[in-house]
Amino acid sequence: MMYYVLHKLKVRIILYITAETPILDRLEPAIQQHNPAQLEASISDYYSAGLTDDTGLLLETEELLAALRAQKELTAAMQKRDCKRLDETILAAEHAVSMSGKTTLQPIKAGRKDLLTSRRMEMKRRAAEEKRGVVQELGYQILDADKVRRLENLRHEVLQMNQSTISEIRNYNHPPQLVHQVMVATYLLLGVNESETQVRNIFLSSNI
Template identity: 25%
Template sequence: MSSRLLVYKLNQAVSMKDATRMEAAIRECKEAGMGKEKDVRKAEKELQVIEMKSKLKRAMEERDDAAITEAISETERLGLSSKLRHDILAAKNSVSRRERTAQSKPSILDFGKSTISEIRSYDHPPRIVHRVIQAALMLLGESESDTSDWRKCRAFCCQTGDNGLNRKILNFDMTKVRPGAKPISKEILNKYRFSEVQAVSAGAATFYVWVSCFFNVYITWRK
């Protein structure tokens, strides 16, 4: 096959961004002794771009932060940062979002037995305690109507296993909070100061901090 035809096939594969055809065309050119041709070197670079773009996308889809970091480093090492700057930015943002979400998950130790036991012990809690717990439960997926009834709030706090409060807090994902729950929880929180809650209930104060943490992280995440 003539060198002109080989270059034509190569450029056609590049224009189609077909990685498989590009690999084959590059191999044919090299076998014909054309490895140092400008078109071949350009095609090799474009193939690297396609491969790294795919690698970044796959790591993001799998939410594999280690793979994302490795792919970004490899992209920079290959000198492809400018060509893939938008992909790199998207990958870094995906890692940052997960880090911020993780920051909104207080340690399960913060919600130990004493905290949960205190909340469960209330038959008729002070209104400030009920409202703070309501704000937290709404972020965790419960409805406003259900959490307006303390008996139901208490029942939610008494659940165990996968439906247990500790498990829900541990697995909390701020991106899955129902939109309607956020303004109501925020309104409840704004009515009280931490010192007021803490003076009445140490357990409720823990939930107050958790809800506050959610809104602080959520506001940062949305920027």
């Protein structure tokens, strides 16, 4: 009876190793290369195979994936300069940053550090390092996205100015210095090259 139990346990261990090793083989380079698609596929494969992880590798990998997704979506929103989309992606990115590092991991019990466990622990350490770098970049990116969002809001407000106000400003032959500075700043916000923001160009232009 004991022999049967030991044999059955040995078979289960072999099956476990056979199932987990190729998944880790795919997951490891995905972590290093910041490959969201492969990260997602490897995580899905791990759960689908009914495998368990007590090292925190999957948690770190999932947080890395969330940060990479937030980074990609934030970049796309900044390129489109869509204020509504920027609002949504900034919130998602801030959530990804705030959630990073908040997971509580259970300590590995003595005597349980087999080869696969040791490998998962090392991969978890690498995933944590990679996530830390991505989250730091994401923090800077959030600041840039917030600037773009505020500039776009200002641009929309300028474009919605009353036409009579614009006509009055254009009729100034010798505008006060403050008006000139405001108009230069406005044109810069609208994307006009700084070299073109001269007094005569600003007030003779019909592009506003």
